[in-house]
Amino acid sequence: TPVSPAHKRILLKLSGEALMGDDAFGINRATIVRMVEEIAEVTRLGAQVAVVIGGGNIFRGVAGGSVGMDRATADYMGMLATVMNALALADAMDKQGLTARVMSAIAIEQVVEPYVRPKALQYLEEGKVVVFAAGTGNPFFTTDTAAALRGAEIGAEVVLKATKVDGVYTADPHKDPTATRYSKLSFDEAMSRNLGIMDATAFALCRDQRLPVRVFSIIKHGALKRVVMGEDEGTLVYA
Numbered sequence: 001t002p003v004s005p006a007h008k009r010i011l012l013k014l015s016g017e018a019l020m021g022d023d024a025f026g027i028n029r030a031t032i033v034r035m036v037e038e039i040a041e042v043t044r045l046g047a048q049v050a051v052v053i054g055g056g057n058i059f060r061g062v063a064g065g066s067v068g069m070d071r072a073t074a075d076y077m078g079m080l081a082t083v084m085n086a087l088a089l090a091d092a093m094d095k096q097g098l099t100a101r102v103m104s105a106i107a108i109e110q111v112v113e114p115y116v117r118p119k120a121l122q123y124l125e126e127g128k129v130v131v132f133a134a135g136t137g138n139p140f141f142t143t144d145t146a147a148a149l150r151g152a153e154i155g156a157e158v159v160l161k162a163t164k165v166d167g168v169y170t171a172d173p174h175k176d177p178t179a180t181r182y183s184k185l186s187f188d189e190a191m192s193r194n195l196g197i198m199d200a201t202a203f204a205l206c207r208d209q210r211l212p213v214r215v216f217s218i219i220k221h222g223a224l225k226r227v228v229m230g231e232d233e234g235t236l237v238y239a
């Protein structure tokens, strides 16, 4: 008998760095393929998956290559970087038997279709994976905020923030051997302890909309599946 997932609709936030693997920048194909396998597994369980993809592996508007640039211009470059990542991700998904649809917050119609909420909902109902590109479409925001926004818009039950660490720790586990992982904590606790899970705008949006965030490791095999099955994996941040 098929087991039904605890979460029927999820918003998965993948940072640009997640696509780099062990490379210094850019897109590591093997890493993407592994990630897509994890995503394919949860769609087979019947979960609807929407992805917000970052762009930090290619361009980051507030640091690095943008020094001296106009902030808004640099941010538009960052958003375009997320479109490249979205194309790579969707390509890998299609090759691995998933049907992916990229929707951009910035009009770029010869390349990908624009974000239209009812259409995104329709794709999700049809079992397609929707990849949201170009963040929120606005400078001065981040793809974490886009994840909170799209998550709320599509009625996702949870925002899954994929990181390289398997949750939120009391201190940096690489520096402090006594650091322990939180199984869960409230938004208020996370804010008062300054744990830096997401930027403040993203965090405030999730808290106000009572949209829980689960931080988990995307490189730990099977972790995404356990999260979708409702198992104690990573750290749950709740309102």
Ligand code: UDP
Residues within 6 Å of the ligand: 014, 015, 016, 017, 053, 054, 055, 056, 057, 059, 060, 061, 062, 074, 075, 076, 077, 078, 079, 081, 082, 134, 135, 136, 137, 138, 139, 140, 141, 142, 143, 144, 145, 146
């Ligand atoms: N960005 C933006 N508005 C958005 C989302 C992203 O201006 O709504 C720009 C911003 O410059 C950011 C870059 O795109 O630095 C890449 O996004 P982000 O840093 O969130 O990517 P990640 O860290 O997840 O790879």
